[in-house]
Amino acid sequence: MDALNALRETRRDLAREADRLSSFQTRSSILLRVYVGVRGYDLPEAAKALMRLGVSLFASTRERLADRAGVEAGLKLRACKIIPPD
Secondary structure, three states, X not given: OHHHHHHHHHHHXXXXXXXXXXXXXXXXXXXXXXXXXXXXXXXXXXXXXXXXXXXXXXXXXXXXXXXXHHXXXXXXOOOOOOOOOO
């Protein structure tokens, strides 16, 4: 039961972070928006991928890895080498 509660909390946390990323596009300062644009971050894509990641916590490993890759790409993070279980 504790594991299910932890997963639900994680889903809420991911949704909250996705909302924060989405809000940067509309409610942040001009300077921050310019910085995000210059760095080439794709905040809307990262926010969508975070939302999908929250939903895919109960899905297959492949789906979670694909959603994680979307977040990493949107935020221009170096991809971690993850070997999924068989």
